[in-house]
Amino acid sequence: MRRLTKRLCSALVLVAVLSVFFAYLPTVYLAESSDADEVLVFLEEVVNLDVAKYNVTHLGTSVTYPDWLDGIAQVNGKYTLESETSRIDVLFKFRNNTLSWCLMRILEGSPQYLKSPSENICELSHGFLQNYQDYSGDSELKAMRNILDLVDVTENSTKTVDILKLKISVNSFSSCLDWRYTLDGADCGGVDVSFRNGHFYAFSDDRSYYQTTT
Amino acid sequence: MKKIVALMLCVLLSVSLVFSTLILSIIEETGSHGDGKNEGSAFIIWGTLDYADETYMGGETERNASREVCDIIYGFFADVDTYDYYENFWGNNTQPDQVYSNVSYCEENYNFTAIFYKGHSIGAYCDVESCELGEHWTLYASKGYGEEYIVDYLIHERVSSATHDFVFLWTCGYGSEDMIGEIDENGHSVGMLASWMDTTGLEADGYASPDSSNHCFIGFDVFSICFSNKTGYADFDYGDFASLFFMYALYEGWTVNDALDAAVEETHWQSSFGDCQLYTGYSMADPENERQPVVCYMRVWGDGNLILLRGEEEDG
Numbered sequence: 001m002r003r004l005t006k007r008l009c010s011a012l013v014l015v016a017v018l019s020v021f022f023a024y025l026p027t028v029y030l031a032e033s034s035d036a037d038e039v040l041v042f043l044e045e046v047v048n049l050d051v052a053k054y055n056v057t058h059l060g061t062s063v064t065y066p067d068w069l070d071g072i073a074q075v076n077g078k079y080t081l082e083s084e085t086s087r088i089d090v091l092f093k094f095r096n097n098t099l100s101w102c103l104m105r106i107l108e109g110s111p112q113y114l115k116s117p118s119e120n121i122c123e124l125s126h127g128f129l130q131n132y133q134d135y136s137g138d139s140e141l142k143a144m145r146n147i148l149d150l151v152d153v154t155e156n157s158t159k160t161v162d163i164l165k166l167k168i169s170v171n172s173f174s175s176c177l178d179w180r181y182t183l184d185g186a187d188c189g190g191v192d193v194s195f196r197n198g199h200f201y202a203f204s205d206d207r208s209y210y211q212t213t214t
Numbered sequence: 215m216k217k218i219v220a221l222m223l224c225v226l227l228s229v230s231l232v233f234s235t236l237i238l239s240i241i242e243e244t245g246s247h248g249d250g251k252n253e254g255s256a257f258i259i260w261g262t263l264d265y266a267d268e269t270y271m272g273g274e275t276e277r278n279a280s281r282e283v284c285d286i287i288y289g290f291f292a293d294v295d296t297y298d299y300y301e302n303f304w305g306n307n308t309q310p311d312q313v314y315s316n317v318s319y320c321e322e323n324y325n326f327t328a329i330f331y332k333g334h335s336i337g338a339y340c341d342v343e344s345c346e347l348g349e350h351w352t353l354y355a356s357k358g359y360g361e362e363y364i365v366d367y368l369i370h371e372r373v374s375s376a377t378h379d380f381v382f383l384w385t386c387g388y389g390s391e392d393m394i395g396e397i398d399e400n401g402h403s404v405g406m407l408a409s410w411m412d413t414t415g416l417e418a419d420g421y422a423s424p425d426s427s428n429h430c431f432i433g434f435d436v437f438s439i440c441f442s443n444k445t446g447y448a449d450f451d452y453g454d455f456a457s458l459f460f461m462y463a464l465y466e467g468w469t470v471n472d473a474l475d476a477a478v479e480e481t482h483w484q485s486s487f488g489d490c491q492l493y494t495g496y497s498m499a500d501p502e503n504e505r506q507p508v509v510c511y512m513r514v515w516g517d518g519n520l521i522l523l524r525g526e527e528e529d530g
Contacts, residue, residue, distance in 0.1 A: 059467040101479050173422055173488035192485045202485035
């Protein structure tokens with residue numbers, strides 16, 4: 001009888017402990033760390049941000065399956081990065097397990113870089129594409145760099161070489177460069193990057209999923 | 215014996231899960247929201263049923279898109295479950311008196327209120343004798359043109375604590391600098407921004423230069439764009455943009471600017487709102503001069519860093 005009471009008490013204690021544990025288990029968003037960590041690698045290797053100088057807070061990620069992606073998962077998330085000299089927000093989206101969007105919003109101060117970025121927007125764009133090619137191993141990016149030499153990136157213009165079109169849009173907010181493949185006059189996947197006040201601002205690459213969804 | 219142990223473990227786990235659910239429901243019931251004056255948050259959707267003009271209002275297609283998008287947006291607020299009071303009054307419930315009484319109710323009971331209106335704008339004059347503010351501005355109510363309108367200064371008369379902190383009017387004109395409005399020494403107001411938010415001092419470009427005011431107004435400079443208009447990327451339209459904006463705005467820690475950027479990225483093939491035609495300008499036909507299109511903008515006034523997902527930190 002005593003043994004039964006003891007076991008019952010143990011079970012009750014276990015129930016209580018587990019109940020509290022489950023109740024306070026955080027609402028975990030899926031696909032947490034591995035994708036998100038990739039964003040920090042991108043910031044370091046492509047944007048040249050000195051990530052080690054920052055306290056990084058991951059605000060979590062969420063996974064959605066938008067109709068337009070036809071079953072492909074989209075992972076959305078946000079980081080905040082704080083250092084002694086600057087505060088930065090970073091937004092990102094992964095689609096088809098590839099980083100397809102990253103935006104770096106400078107909230108305070110000036111970012112700390114591994115290598116100071118060029119003040120020349122053309123060099124800045126070249127450097128970004130070269131770093132992105134090294135990071136991704138994607139040889140298509142070479143053609144995108146080559147077309148840069150044929151345009152003046154400080155004014156609005158469009159240049160097409162074979163099936164690759166580069167559109168440059170300069171406005172009071174940012175300078176945006178959009179490389180897009182065209183097939184029979186229709187736009188297909190491409191890469192888009194914008195710079196603001198001499199710093200990387202945002203990047204998109206929809207080549208891993210665009211053709212499959214349109 | 216092993217089977218009995220496994221069975222007991224299963225029972226223990228099940229009982230634990232039931233108790234954990236009970237604990238969570240008790241926490242929710244005794245939480246800080248919604249049980250006191252000036253605590254918690256409210257979100258209300260308003261919208262007219264009048265899309266009679268096919269050319270400039272979008273007709274039946276736009277009316278259906280407006281209803282659907284407002285339903286979707288309402289669903290996002292219902293899902294996050296952090297707003298104490300949220301209503302979708304699109305359609306028949308968008309009556310001027312109901313708008314005014316909700317303004318009073320929210321001002322008196324919540325320390326943060328967000329508004330989304332979808333419809334049209336029209337000028338009017340007020341009958342206040344001392345008024346020297348000239349033409350006033352109104353929003354179409356449920357039945358639309360020729361019926362009752364929601365009038366700027368009558369909204370402002372119900373504002374008592376200036377807690378309408380986020381107002382998004384998807385209608386023509388009220389985001390332009392010359393329609394922001396003013397408030398005279400008697401508290402009489404003109405203009406939707408001034409009237410809803412009880413301020414005229416917000417930063418004109420709250421996207422590029424958020425002013426930390428904790429107030430954000432989004433409106434259109436000249437003509438708004440129809441929900442049913444295509445963005446030009448994939449099969450997205452501006453209704454998708456609006457609903458995605460609210461979806462992202464309700465992510466933990468995401469600001470109004472974040473939501474604008476994320477919604478644009480998805481629907482426009484632009485990597486940020488700053489690169490998108492909503493910010494840089496888009497052409498619309500002018501009903502008064504069809505040969506000469508006009509350039510229109512979506513304007514973000516005030517604090518683009520405002521967070522819509524309210525929690526204890528934001529409410530405090």
